[in-house]
Amino acid sequence: MIQEKGTISIHTENIFPIIKKFLYSDNEIFLRELVSNAVDATQKIKRLASLGEFNGTLGDLKVQVSVDKEAKTITISDMGIGMTAEEIKKYINQVAFSGATEFMEQFREAKDANEIIGKFGLGFYSAFMVADKVEINTLSYREGASAARWICDGSTSFEISEGDRTNRGTDIILHINPESEEFLEEYRLREILKKYGQFLPVPIQFGMRTERTPDGEDEEGKPKFIETEVPDIINNTSPIWTKAPSDLTDEDYLNFYRELYPFSEEPLFWIHLNVDYPFTLTGVLYFPKVKNELELQRNKIKLFSRQVFITDEVKDIVPEFLMLLHGVIDSPDIPLNVSRSFLQADGNVKKINNYITKKVADKLSELFKADRKSFEEKWKDVNLFVKYGMISDEKFYDKAKEFALLENVHQQYFTLPEYTDKVKAEQTDKSGKVIWLYSNDPARQHTYITQAEKRSYDVLTMNGPLDNHFIAQLEQKLENTALKRVDSDVLDKLIEKDVKIECVLSEEQSASVKTLFEQTIANGTMNVQVEGLSPDEMPVTVTMDEFMRRMKDMSKMGGGMMGFYGSLPDNYKVSVNGNHKLIKRILDTDDQEVKARLAKQAFDLALLSQGMLSGADLTAFVERSVSLID
Ligand SMILES: Nc1ncnc2c1ncn2[C@@H]1O[C@H](COP(=O)(O)OP(=O)(O)OP(=O)(O)O)[C@@H](O)[C@H]1O
Secondary structure, three states: OHHHHOOOOOOHHHHHHHHHHHOHHHOOHHHHHHHHHHHHHHHHHHHHHHOOOOOOOOOOOOEEEEEEOOOOEEEEEEOOOOOOHHHHHHHHHHHHHHHHHHHHHHHHHOOOHHHHHHHOOOHHHHHHHOEEEEEEEEEOOOOOOOOEEEEEOOOOOEEEEEOOOOOOEEEEEEEEOHHHHHHHOHHHHHHHHHHHHOOOOOOEEEEEEEEEEEEEEOOOOOEEEEEEEEEEEOOOOOOHHHOOHHHOOHHHHHHHHHHHOOOOOOOOEEEEEEEOOOOOEEEEEEEOOOOOOOOOOOOOEEEEEOOEEEEOOOOOOOOHHHOOOEEEEEOOOOOOOOOHHHHHHOHHHHHHHHHHHHHHHHHHHHHHHHOHHHHHHHHHHHHHHHHHHHHHOHHHHHHHOOOOEEEEOOOOEEEHHHHHHHHOOOOEOOOOOEEEEEEOOOOOOHHHHHHHHHOOOOEEEOOOOOHHHHHHHHHHHOOOEEEEEOOOOOHHHHOOOOOOOOOOOOHHHHHHHHHHHHHHHOOOOEEEEEEOOOOOOOOEEEEOOHHHHHHHHHHHHOOOOHHHHHHOOOOEEEEEEOOOHHHHHHHHOOOHHHHHHHHHHHHHHHHHHOOOOOHHHHHHHHHHHHHHHO
16 A cells, blocks of 8 residues: 555556555445445336336346356346446446546545445445456346446556446456455344345345244144244335325334344333434434443444435534433435545534434423423433533523433432522522532442531432533533532531621631641641631531642543642541530630540541541541440
8 A cells, every 4th residue: 555655657457456455444334335335226117117217127126136056146136227338337337437537636535445335436436445357237127228238447447348248237246355255244244234234214134034933833732833934124215214204103113223232121212213304314313321321321323325325423423421221213315425624514414413402402302391300200310411511511500401301419400490489598608699509329328418408408419420521511611609519518608698697616716626626637638727616517527628729620530730739638627616515625625635536526526427437547536436325
């Protein structure tokens, strides 16, 4: 390849070696190209018949693919329009060769076979990726036409002669080259046929298969069967996306899903896509049941162009956040044969992206409006899509903000506006900001949640894989609203109100309590503060600042500037409640040992409620507690 780079002259004789070598990696697409040509020719004869331009018998219009291992040939036969010798010259010789010059200039930039094949109308020539010699044996549908044969050995010398086909249609016979003999294996050929042709609009036959039909019982009462050889049709010619939604039942959609993904769990619901203008697109997208396997389910959408399978890499066509959906999209308007960067810039692709986003949002909105209860039940499965969409797509956010749900620790659901209404009376701080409290682990943060609820605060559950980002997005979008994790501060500071709580301790007393705790804890990352809090708050509370914790969480997910926060040690605030009666008791005690023991016990309790007490400290705490109740 590289050796040829400098010396290539723009002559047609160079085209075949290049096609062969350059496209080698993707060579299985030869079958897609040739079978689609056969399908196109068949569709054309049907159309001509329906227009009254062809009055002969259509016959059994199927495409047959066969393989002869001995002769090392693969044959693709159709009963389509066929070609006259003139047409072969025009469509096969000239089309390809006129495109050759441009091809020669551009092939260097192309990255894969798809890019070249489609761009230059060289579909037919992909045959030379796997064949040394290609034969066309054809008879045109035109009245009085005579059969024609074309043979080409991959050089520019081709030969046209009289053919021997007696019925209308075309055989393409590939004499498979030694490097491509894998394609002479039946299973391999069947696999490729299935992959690209599973939903082609014309029946594709690959050999015969045995069909067993029940035929009563034998003398011993065992079921009998009649075995008959029937053509093995590998495709479903009318997949559901080609039908009108009004003609389909739920069972049809579910059956099709099973056909696509035989071992998957049933989908939650689906969307039938159907648009004619300004681009043509049909398809069905399914919402699978997704919990947390963000990565696992990708690339489940198959892209077709007029029922020919193209790829399951739909990255730039389907919005990123919908990559977790399953299903099919069929659009002849997606420029399939161009590079990725071009695809991203393509106007149609952008419109398709927007269309799909809108359809998905509309469907969710419709489900929400139609049956709130059932929508709430599905929320666990769809929240990941919705949140991902809201984070990554402004337009989707604007639609989804009406139906996106928040779940509180009591499994009650609220929309965003509903939630603001619910909490604004109790949870507005002194600056007028509404504070939404959340827990990422309700079991572990139970103590904090209970405390918060004593003040009539509500606590949301935010424990999904995207919730950190979702929280940040909500704060950006919602006016005058902040989110705080329920254990990020003492209760009085979590939502700061205008009431100033005086500390009953003198400055001197505060200082001595602070020193006592610092000495007892003896840990530089625990910053002790003595504060005047409500007497009903815990005597000691250990918290990590919301901002600090978020930065640390983010740094765990991905480097950059965030790495800096990740490298900082965990710093906690130890709030000693000067107004709690335990502190008074400590101050009233003269025995230094008792003082230290009480302080340690109160601190350990705070750690315990944060789930931070473990190892030797936990053992010591248990032993101390036992001695207290002895
Ligand atoms: N089986 C066939 N029956 C009748 N005509 C055929 C058949 N195969 C190919 N042709 C004719 O040869 C032409 C060239 O085929 P080729 O696959 O190279 O390009 P294409 O089908 O026009 O475009 P592309 O495959 O790049 O989308 C076709 O447009 C068609 O007119």
